[in-house]
Amino acid sequence: MKRAIWLGAAAVMAIPGTALTQAPTNPFAQESTLPLHAPPFDRIRDTDYQPAFEAAMAEQLTEIDRIAGDPAPPTFENMIVAMERSGRMLDRVQRTFSGVVQANTDPVLDATRAAMAPRLAAHEDAIHLNPRLFARVQAVYDRRATLTGPEQRQLVEVVYQEFVRAGARLGPADQARLRDLNGQLSSAQTAFTQKLVAAAKAGALIVDDRAALAGLDEAGVAAAAQGAADRKLPGKYVLPLQNTTQQPLLAGLDDRATREALFIRAWTRAERGDANDTRPLILQIVHLRAEKARLLDFPSWADYVLGNQMAKTPQTALAFMAQLAPVTAAEEKREAAELQAEVTRSGATFQLKPWDWEYYAARVRKAKYDLDQNEVKPYFEISTVLTQGVFYAANQLYGVRFVERHDIPVYQPDVRVFTVYDKDGSELGLMYFDYWKRDNKGGGAWMSNFVGQSHLLGTKPVVYNVANFTKPAPGRPALITFEDVTTMFHEFGHALHGLFAAQQYPTLSGTATARDWVEFPSQFNEHWALDPKVFAHYARHYQTGAAMPAPLVDKIKRASKFNGGYALGELIAAARLDMTWHSLPADAQVTDVDAFEARALAQTGLDTADVPPRYRSSYFQHIFAGGYASGYYAYLWTQMLDNDAWAWFQSHGGLTRANGQRFRDMILSKGHTEDYAPMFRAFYGKDPDIAPMLEDRGLAPGAPTG
Numbered sequence: 001m002k003r004a005i006w007l008g009a010a011a012v013m014a015i016p017g018t019a020l021t022q023a024p025t026n027p028f029a030q031e032s033t034l035p036l037h038a039p040p041f042d043r044i045r046d047t048d049y050q051p052a053f054e055a056a057m058a059e060q061l062t063e064i065d066r067i068a069g070d071p072a073p074p075t076f077e078n079m080i081v082a083m084e085r086s087g088r089m090l091d092r093v094q095r096t097f098s099g100v101v102q103a104n105t106d107p108v109l110d111a112t113r114a115a116m117a118p119r120l121a122a123h124e125d126a127i128h129l130n131p132r133l134f135a136r137v138q139a140v141y142d143r144r145a146t147l148t149g150p151e152q153r154q155l156v157e158v159v160y161q162e163f164v165r166a167g168a169r170l171g172p173a174d175q176a177r178l179r180d181l182n183g184q185l186s187s188a189q190t191a192f193t194q195k196l197v198a199a200a201k202a203g204a205l206i207v208d209d210r211a212a213l214a215g216l217d218e219a220g221v222a223a224a225a226q227g228a229a230d231r232k233l234p235g236k237y238v239l240p241l242q243n244t245t246q247q248p249l250l251a252g253l254d255d256r257a258t259r260e261a262l263f264i265r266a267w268t269r270a271e272r273g274d275a276n277d278t279r280p281l282i283l284q285i286v287h288l289r290a291e292k293a294r295l296l297d298f299p300s301w302a303d304y305v306l307g308n309q310m311a312k313t314p315q316t317a318l319a320f321m322a323q324l325a326p327v328t329a330a331e332e333k334r335e336a337a338e339l340q341a342e343v344t345r346s347g348a349t350f351q352l353k354p355w356d357w358e359y360y361a362a363r364v365r366k367a368k369y370d371l372d373q374n375e376v377k378p379y380f381e382i383s384t385v386l387t388q389g390v391f392y393a394a395n396q397l398y399g400v401r402f403v404e405r406h407d408i409p410v411y412q413p414d415v416r417v418f419t420v421y422d423k424d425g426s427e428l429g430l431m432y433f434d435y436w437k438r439d440n441k442g443g444g445a446w447m448s449n450f451v452g453q454s455h456l457l458g459t460k461p462v463v464y465n466v467a468n469f470t471k472p473a474p475g476r477p478a479l480i481t482f483e484d485v486t487t488m489f490h491e492f493g494h495a496l497h498g499l500f501a502a503q504q505y506p507t508l509s510g511t512a513t514a515r516d517w518v519e520f521p522s523q524f525n526e527h528w529a530l531d532p533k534v535f536a537h538y539a540r541h542y543q544t545g546a547a548m549p550a551p552l553v554d555k556i557k558r559a560s561k562f563n564g565g566y567a568l569g570e571l572i573a574a575a576r577l578d579m580t581w582h583s584l585p586a587d588a589q590v591t592d593v594d595a596f597e598a599r600a601l602a603q604t605g606l607d608t609a610d611v612p613p614r615y616r617s618s619y620f621q622h623i624f625a626g627g628y629a630s631g632y633y634a635y636l637w638t639q640m641l642d643n644d645a646w647a648w649f650q651s652h653g654g655l656t657r658a659n660g661q662r663f664r665d666m667i668l669s670k671g672h673t674e675d676y677a678p679m680f681r682a683f684y685g686k687d688p689d690i691a692p693m694l695e696d697r698g699l700a701p702g703a704p705t706g
Contacts, residue, residue, distance in 0.1 A: 026048050026051055026052045026055065027040050027043040027044050027048055027052075028044075028048065028052035028055075028056065028089055028092050028093045028096070029052070029055070029089065031088070031092070032092070034408065034409075035408065035419075035430065036427070036429065036430050036451060036459075036460050036461075036462050037092075037451050037459065037462070038408055038409075038417075038430055038450060038451065038462050039092075039096040039099075039409075039411075039450050039462075040409060041409040041410055041411045042409035043409075044096070046106065046108040046109055046112070047108065049093060049096075049097045049109070049112045049116075050112045050115060050116060052089070052092075052093040053090070053093055053094075053097075053112075053116045053119070053120070055089065056087070056089035056090035056092075056093050056094075057090060057119070057120070057123045059087075059089055059090070060086050060087040060089075060090050060123075060127075061123070061126060061127075063082075063085075063086040063087070064083070064086060064126075064127055064130065064133060067079065067082045067083060067086065067133065067136075068130055068132040068133040068136065069132065070082075070136075073139075074136035074137075074139040074140050075140065076140055076147060076152060076156065079136050079137060079139075079140050080137075080140055080152075080155060080156055080159055081456070081505075083159070084155075084454075084456060084457075084505050084506055084507060085456070085457070088457070090123075091452070091506075094120075095448070095449060095450050095451065095452070096450055097109075097112070097113075098448065099411070099448060099450055099464060099466075100411050101113050102441070102442045102446070102466070103411070103412070103434055103438075103441050103442070103466050104411050104412045104434075104438065104440060104441060105197070105440050105441075105442075106440060110194055113190055113194075114187075114190060114194070117186040117187060117189075117190045118183040118186050118187050120186065121182040121183050121185070121186040122179060122182070122183060124166070124182070125166070125167075125175075125178070125179045125182055128162070128163050128166035128167065128168055129166070129167060129168060129170075129175050129178070129179070131168075134163050134168040134169075137159060137160055137163055137168075138160070140156055141156055141157075141159075141160040144156045144157065150673070150674075151503065151504055151505065151508065151673050154508060154672070154673050154674065155505050155507060155508055158507060158508065158672065159507065161308060165296065165304070165307070165308070167295070167296060170295070170296075174295055177295060178292065178295055178296075181288055181291060181292045181295070182292075184284075184288055185285065185288050185289065185292070188281050188284050188285050188288065189285060189624065189625045190625065191281055192278050192281045192282075192285065192621070192624045192625040193442070193621065193625040195270065195275070195276045195277070195278050195281070196269075196270055196276075196278060196443075196619055196621055196625070197440070197442060197443075198275075198276045199269045199270040199276035199277075199278070199619070200240075200241045200243070200269055200443055200619075201240075201439045202269075202276060203241050203265045203266065203268075203269035203270075204227070204238050204239060204240045204241055204265070205238070205239040205241075205258075205261055205262045205265050206228070206233065206236055206237070206238055206239075207224070207236065207237040207238075207239065207258065208235075208236055208237075210237070211255075212237075212255050212257070212258045213237060213253065213255075213258070214253070214254040214255055215252045215253050215254035215255070216249065216252050216253065217252070217374050217377075219377075219472055219473070219476055219477075219479060220249065220252065220470075221237070222472070222473035222476060223470050223471070223472065223473055224237035224238055224239055225237055225473070226471075226473045226474075227239075227240060230439075239262055240437060240439075240470075241265065241266050241269060241443075242266075242443060242468065243442075243443025243444045243468070243615075243619070243621065244266075244614055244615065245266060245267060245354075245570070245612050245613065245614055245615060245616060246263075246266075246354075246357070246358055246570070246612075246614075247262055247263065247266050247358075248358075248481070248483070249262060250262060250263060250355060250357075250358040250359055251358040251359055251361070251362040251373070252359075252362070252373070253359065254359075256350075256355075256356070259355040259356065259359060260353070260355045262355070263354060263355035264355075267354075267612075267616065268618075269618070269619055270618040270619045271593075271594070271616075271618040277618075278618050278619070278624070279593040279594075279617075279618055281624070282581075282593050282617055282618070282624060283590060283591070283593060285624055286301075286581055286582070286584060286590070287586075287590075289301040289582065289629065290582075290584050290585060290586040290588065291586045292304075293586070294585070294586040299585065300314070300582060300583045300584060300585060301582040301583075301584075301629060301630055302314040302579055302582040302583045302630040304630075305582070305629060305630035305631060306630060306631075308514060309514040309515060309516045309517075309631070309634075310514055310516045310517050310637070310676040310677060310680075311516050311633070311637060314579060314583060314630070317516075317579065317633045317637065318576075318579060320633070320636070320637060320640075320690075321572055321575060321576060321633060321636060323690055324568065324572060324636065324690065324694075325572060325604065325605045325606060326605070327694065327699050328565055328568045328569050328572060328606060328699065329565075329569070329605055329606050329607060330565075331564060331565025331568075331569075331699055332565040332566060332569045332606060332607045332610065332611050333565075333607060334565065335361075335563060335565045335566055336352060336607065336610045336611075338364060339352055339356070339357060339360040339361060339364060340352045342360045342363055342364050342367075343356065343360055346363075352610065354609075354610065354611075354612050357566065357610065357611075361562075361563050361566070364562075365559050365562050365563070368559070368562070369555045369558050369559040369562070370555060371552075371555040371556065371559050373481060375552065376481070376482060376548075376552065376556065377479040377480065377481060378477075378479060378541050378542055378543070379539045379540060379541055379542070379548045379552075380479060380480050380481070380482065380484070380485055380538075380539065381477055381478060381479055381480075381540075381542040382435065382469070382478040382479070382480050382484075382488075383478065384538055384540055384542070385480065385485050385488060385538050386433065386488065387402070388537050388538040388540070389485070389488075389489075389529070389534060389535075389537060389538030389539075390488055390489055390492045390538075392534060392537045392538065393489070393525075393528040393531070393534045393655075394492070394496065396533070396534070396655055396657070396660070397528075397655065397656075397657065397659070397660030397663070397664075398423065398496070398500070398657075398660045398661070398664055399422070399423025399657060399660075400420055400421060400422055400423060400428060400499075401420075401421050402418040402419070402420055402421075402431065403418060403419050403421065404416060404417070404418050405417055405418065405419055408430065410432065412434060412438075414434065414435070414436050414471075415432055415433065415434045416432070416433045417430060417431070417432050417433075418430070418431045418433075419431075420499055427460065428460065428461075428499055428500075429453070429460050429461040429462060429463060429498075429499045430450075430451075430460075430461075430462040430463070431463050431464070431465070431495060431499070432450070432462075432463070432464035432465070433464070433465050434464065434465070434466045434467070435465075435466075435467045435469050435488075436467075436468075436469060436470075436471035437468040437469060437470055437471065441466070441468060442621070443468060443621065444468060444621070445465070445466060445467040445468060445487050445490070445491050446465075446466050446491065446494075447463065447464065447465050447466075447491050447492075447494035447495050447498065447511070447522075448463070448464060448498075448511075449461055449462060449463050449464075449498055449510065449511075450462040450463070450464060452501075452506050452509055452510065452512075453498070453501035453502070453503065453506075453509045453510055454503060454504065454505060454506040454509055455502075455503065455504045456504050456505055456506070457506060459506075461498050461499050461501055461510065463495045463498045463499055465488075465491040465492060465494075465495055466491075467484075467487055467488070467491065469484050469487075477542045479542065482529075482556060485529050486526050486529050488529075489525050489526045489528060489529045490522045490523060490525060490526050491522065492522075492525060493521045493522035493523065493524060493525025493526065494511060494518070494521065494522040496521060496525065496668055497510060497511050497518070497521040497522070497668055498510040498511050500664050500668040500669045501669065501671055502669045502671075503671045503673060507672075508671045508672045508673050509671045509672075510671050511671075512671060512672055513671065513672045513676070514634075514672075514676060515627075515628060515631035515634040516631065516633070516634035516637040516638060516676075517634075517638065517641075517676045518634070518638075519634050519635055519637075519638035520638040520641040520642055520645075520667070521642075521667065521668055522638075523635070523638050523639055523641075523642040524641075524642035524645050524646060524663075526642075527642070527646045527649075528655070530556070530557060530560060531654070531655055533655055534655070535548075535553065536548075536553075539553070561696075561697060561698030562698075564697040564698045564699055565611075565699070566611050567697070568636075568697055568699065569606050569607070569608075569611040570611055570612065570613055570614040571614055571635060571636055572604065572606060572636065573601055573604050573606055573608050573611065573612070573613035573614070574613040574614040574615050574620070574632055575632045575633040575635070575636055576600065576601075576603070576604045577597065577600050577601060577613055577615075577617065577620070578620070578622075578623045578628070578629070578630060578631070578632040578633070579630060579632075579633065580596075580600035580603070581596075581600070581617070581623070582623070582629055582630040593617055593618065596617075597616065597617050601613065620632075639693050639696075640688050640689070640690050640692075640693045641680060641688055643692040643693040643695075643696045644680075644684050644688050644689065644692050644693075645663070645667075645683065645684065646692065646696070647692040648683070648684055648685070649663075662683075663683070666679070666682060666683045667679070667680075667683055
């Protein structure tokens, strides 16, 4: 998942020692002198961020005032380009702070986020709602046909629409109300994030008896013991929560009571009526968004959001999901019956419940394919997967190579940094990797930039990937699951999208694209994890270096489509839940989050009792604090795009440099310089269709089931 630069806030809190007078010595005051202007984490203190934000906002407003008041007639150069050059200090501090506060927060950083979020929202409003500035933008927009370059015309179009969608055409009273709504939203969204991080930490299952962990391998038990030691809980074991509904450990836990306890801890993590309960914030956020949409003359937040996406309308996105629902529901039903039969064969008499699904799915998978995760994991040592798998595939496709370096300061000791060299040997960018779960890290996995690419600004990309894999106990190998391997390839697909950016203007650069486009490169990159040449290169036993035996490789490939109904169903349910929340009009009266959620899930046509949504409302950070509101369908939409692209690759020779270069030239390097539908059509040769997606998941009519 790509994370947007986002700074919502819970409450304005003062931080001692953050006077604006510190700005001249602040490490953000000048551009970093490190390679490619990487953040100087060795010089940055937690207390540097707030004064840097304050000074940077003041600096940009001065720049904007000068641009708006320019006595010369407005032109592309003195208006649009001038705005692209503005706010450089704010860009530095915001990108750096966003990366650190999401991955390695602490009370000071949390307080800074709380303090600055409403002020940053107000700062954006001060720019977009500046009437003199908008009048000059409008003048350039009206003459956009005279511009010679397509990237120039696209930039003018994007900037103009950004102002309009931000309320630039509203009257003074409505603009005042919009400013208030934006401030409230930023505060509520950050409060949601902060409560959810705390809820996930507090929701971890604490186990007293080692016997309750039966079924976990030695590394899993050691990690649970280490988690307890980190929390100063001697003699106990801690099973931390992942951000999703289902928890990976459920597949291995033999004790049903432990499985149920872990699932319930995940399911109710943020709705226990305590200080971390997010439900009141959900109602507030949904109402504020609906009111903002109405103010901007949209029927709902979903209509507002999808206006600049590839799908264009909520109706298109819903119709797309409706195509997937019947075949998915049928496969869910078949899979549930198969698992219930396995419960009966095991001698149990209970009815299958959600906390049983992963456990019995693992047993059925093993019975059908003789696939044991404990047999597989020794072949997936994380560093080998990264360097001999993720990097190797990129080299074979695009000619790039990666060299680790240890002279770049990092924000946490586990973070690794690499220089990325292009096919001609030139320096392409820098890449950071932060893979291990921490209690002070947000859930999930994501990519973003510390430095964005722009020919205008002379900057190259400095990109990072973050994940939440379970760190091994000291002295134990860093072995991961194939699901984790897929996550590494996914997030690296985002990284390639950022690294291959080749735009003149920062607004159009790299991953600054629509939600239902940005997940396309990342999900496409997942396919290379199972490519025979790539897989053979990285799937090596961590002790012997031996390649994974062919029969085991075959088991993984044959099992890759197993449980496809569940995997697709939990995504569709979550996406429909998102769209239902954000299709509410401003006058809707919703007072009970749980009741609304139950009604929304009942309308999906899916078996959400056995296959719950990937996220419940109460911990759905993507849509309530992560920039994916009305956009979670994008993961499904872009699966369609990525499977279409994969089908194209397979019919044109697969893993070749020529194919990689074509994908780089036509997709990865384009940023938002073109409209998405024509861009995809040029690559694929026709409009997208769902057939390759269903086939990839084993759900196509007549396809063999898992």
